[in-house]
Structures are given as C-alpha cells and as structure tokens.
Amino acid sequence: MKTIYLGMTADAIHPGIINIINEGAKHGKVLVGLLTDKAIANHKPLPILDYNQRLKVISNIKGVYKVVPQNEWSYLPNLKTYKPDAIIHGDDWKSGSLFEIRKNVIEYMASVDGEVIEIPYTLGVNSSMIIENNRTIGTTPEIRLKSLRRLINAKPLVRILESHNGLTGLIIENLSIEKNDHILEFDGMWSSSLTDSTSKGKPDIETVDTTKRLSSLVDILECTTKPVIYDADTGGKLEHFPYTVRTLERNGVSAVIIEDKTGLKKNSLFGTSVLQKQESIEGFCKKIKAGKAGQVTKDFMIISRIESFILGKTVEDALERAHAYILAGANGIMIHSKHTTGDDIFDFVRQFRLKDKVTPIVVVPSTYNHVTEQEFIELGVNIVIYANHMLRAAYPSMVKVATMILEDQNSVRASEQCMSIKSILELIPGTK
C-alpha cells in the first residue's frame, strides 16, 4: 500500500481537515507530518494547543495511519526522511505564501518519481478563521502563562515590546509584517516600570505600587492573548515578593523580572549619576528563593536582572551573580547595561554561555540599539525587550500637536498630524 504524506498544524479540526485525510486514505496510508512549534514559530503565531496536545487529537482521527513530527516549515526534510509515494495538499497553495514551497515539493517529488495530489480546498471554513475567532474571544491565564516558555523553546529569539495600556497592547497583539517570506510580529508585552509610572505622571522609583501596576496590566490582558513579562523593579520586600508572584500567576503573566538593587530604586539608565545600591548576592538569592517557594504553577519564570554594568562593576561580578542566582532558582538572567557599544553585554553573554548553554538570557538594548536581532541570536541571547518605545513615540507626537493648537488657535494643521476621526472610530472593534 502506498504512503501518502500530509503536513499539518492541526490546531483546529474542521471538515476541511477530515476531507483531506479521507482523500489521502483513498490513495494509501496517510502519514501525517505534524508541524512542531519550532517549524511554525517564524511563520505564524504559535498554535493554541501545544505539540503533544495536537498529537493526541490527530493520532485519534480515523484514516490517520501514523503521525511524525515535521520540524521545518519546508516539507523537503521529511519527504527525504520518510520517502512517501505521494504528498497530498489543498490547491490553495498554488498562490500566496506557499507558492515557493509547492514549487520545491513538485520538483523534489518528480525527481523521486513520486506523486503530488492536489485536492480542491474546502471553502467556507478553515483553521485560520477558527483560530482568529478564538483570538477575539481571548485566552485563559493558564494558556497565556505557558506561552512564553513555548516561544523560548520554539524561536531563536523572542521579541518583546513595551506596553503601558490597552492600546499599546493591541498594537503588539495585531501588528504583523511580511519580510523575506517570513511573518514578523512581536511575541509579547513588557510591562515596564518606567513607562507605566511615566504614563501616570509618576517617577520610576517604585512609588506606583503593585495594585496600581496591576490595574493597567489588566487593561492590557483584557484585549490581548500574547505573553507578558512584568518588570517588578526590586521585587519589593522579601516577604512581599511571593505575593506578587502569585498575583502575577493568577493573571496569566509568564515571567517577572526583578533587579538586584536595594534601597530607593532609581531607573537604571541614570547609571552612576544617581545614588543606586546593588543588593548582596546572598540577599538577592534569598529573594529569588522566596519567590520560587511562593510560586504555584510550574511554568512561571522568575528572571534575575543583574545591574553590575549599570553600577560600573566588572563582568566578573556580573558572572558570579548570574551563576549564583541560577543556583538559587532563577529561571533566566537579564543582563542590563547603559553603555552604547554593547561590548559589555557581548562579553558577558559569551563568557556566560561557556558555562551555561541553556538558561535563557534577556537583553534590553535601549542604548546599544544598533545591535541587530541576528547578532543577538548568534550570541546566544533568547529574549530581546524593546523597553520603552511605545511611550517615547507617543509623547513627542502629542506635544507637537498640542503646540500647534496653541500656535494656530484652531486645529487645522494639528489635525493633519492626527489619524482621521473615521479611523479612530473604527480602530477598536465594537465601537460602532
């Protein structure tokens, strides 16, 4: 009996999927290549169900002979490994983003005397539609919380952007561009202490308390599904930190970052121009342990932020701290710097990776902003946070428009700088 290869994500089962399995089964045994998170991550958002959940569903569908992982977006590696007699696909791949993939498959199958079976695409319902509908309904705290670890495992670099209100959350949720055959999106939100405090007209010195921070965060959570990394400053008092951890977990936040400073916290980008004191290694390890002991889910991450470079200390100091914090239970390291070259960050990550290949590393290139994402990937960084750009973009634009109204004493010129009234009315679904 012939083997018929069928690649799929299988996040949402619908009549179109059953139809293609049935069509495949008419020709032989259907071998499903189930796309892994890694195969999907650079091309579309991660499926709602993880690989094992999707595997369980698809393996139990009548007509499926066997399921194997497909680790690449391209079918070719699996076609070469499993040598099916034919591949089956819906004819929707004749145009659009799968055009090149189809061309390569046809060439390869012809070279091995294999067959390409194309069946009419089932109109009216498709996975993207169902998934898009799911997105508009939202997510659960549990699914959102887990999604950061899934992204770290699936993507060479997780791309996070600052969000301080619902609107910025929606930009991160929905903005998507196509470049070099890849869909590029932000993977999640950074709840920044700097931009959250600043947007409330308060200094970034832990004066906006957790309850208040949470209320802006809830606005973001309500209209998005992507993971959130929460900036908890110093984590507050050791005794308070486990409560913060549990509050964040309950809300579906994926990770908290706490920085190893003590006393009155000042924003790191002031560097040594203000009085800032680093916590002792022992003291900070105790706080990490208290947080880990308070954690209720297995997937929540406590990421330790090292302020050695901010305070003019050496790479040796930063490395000693990193390894100690991980021993204390930290699930990741954020290494911060305000130098503009990025040399200290490169030095740290290279030396750290000699000893530790797996612990996720987070960077915040606000000052060394020329470093590209590709360079971070090659260095061994896992998460890049663009930490303050939404607020920094908005403020100058608002001042400019307000100034024009003062100057002109009408808003003709100012309106030209603004989005149209029609656009703002249509921006949020449900406004009408």
Ligand code: SPV
């Ligand atoms: C923030 O965004 O609040 C941060 C990063 O903590 S930084 O402003 O660089 O300290």
Ligand code: MG
């Ligand atoms: Mg901060």
